[in-house]
Amino acid sequence: GAVVSQHPSRVICKSGTSVKIECRSLDFQATTMFWYRQFPKKSLMLMATSNEGSKATYEQGVEKDKFLINHASLTLSTLTVTSAHPEDSSFYICSAYKGGLSYNEQFFGPGTRLTVL
Amino acid sequence: QQQVKQSPQSLIVQKGGISIINCAYENTAFDYFPWYQQFPGKGPALLIAIRPDVSEKKEGRFTISFNKSAKQFSLHIMDSQPGDSATYFCAASTGNQFYFGTGTSLTVIP
Numbered sequence: 001g002a003v004v005s006q007h008p009s010r011v012i013c014k015s016g017t018s019v020k021i022e023c024r025s026l027d028f029q030a031t032t033m034f035w036y037r038q039f040p041k042k043s044l045m046l047m048a049t050s051n052e053g054s055k056a057t058y059e060q061g062v063e064k065d066k067f068l069i070n071h072a073s074l075t076l077s078t079l080t081v082t083s084a085h086p087e088d089s090s091f092y093i094c095s096a097y098k099g100g101l102s103y104n105e106q107f108f109g110p111g112t113r114l115t116v117l
Numbered sequence: 118q119q120q121v122k123q124s125p126q127s128l129i130v131q132k133g134g135i136s137i138i139n140c141a142y143e144n145t146a147f148d149y150f151p152w153y154q155q156f157p158g159k160g161p162a163l164l165i166a167i168r169p170d171v172s173e174k175k176e177g178r179f180t181i182s183f184n185k186s187a188k189q190f191s192l193h194i195m196d197s198q199p200g201d202s203a204t205y206f207c208a209a210s211t212g213n214q215f216y217f218g219t220g221t222s223l224t225v226i227p
Contacts, residue, residue, distance in 0.1 A: 041222070044161070044220075095160075097213045099212070099213060104149055104210065104213065105151065
């Protein structure tokens, strides 16, 4: 398998502040990383696809100015929630894509629980 | 439009029983069908996956059955255990485009 880490695992912040979440692929290079949001007992909602060295592709309805994504290297992508509000409270999960001739899989991080007060 | 339809939404099974979760897709371009297991507060983890050139894949107590003509695939958990209680997601993909089902919450009661 492959290991993807996320940091922090939990964050509590005040309304109006910005929060950065890091996603790292620890043992492989990922040209593509994904960011998901998950509400309690709900499915995974894809927010954006992040490709190394280029701008992220956001899903319809996701505010690109609010959820800033940077994929500066093949092992690191970051999601910054800017001017966070209580409605941004959620479970954010990243994944890293590992592709090849006989292999195409995405490996998920452990998730980050964001609580905005 | 939901690319992958998953059912049931929730499932309760007795310990030792068989858990069956079904998924259906429309896009014949999909060429990879993984299943993920997610425990509360954790990220999903790959459980088992299949490509459309085989009809069945088994890994331990977990089996994927794949019906290409019907565009359906299912996860079977044999001898279900309380530790299998989790949410299961099916997915279908082509390249780095993944589409997930809505998830099935499985509860295995002792």
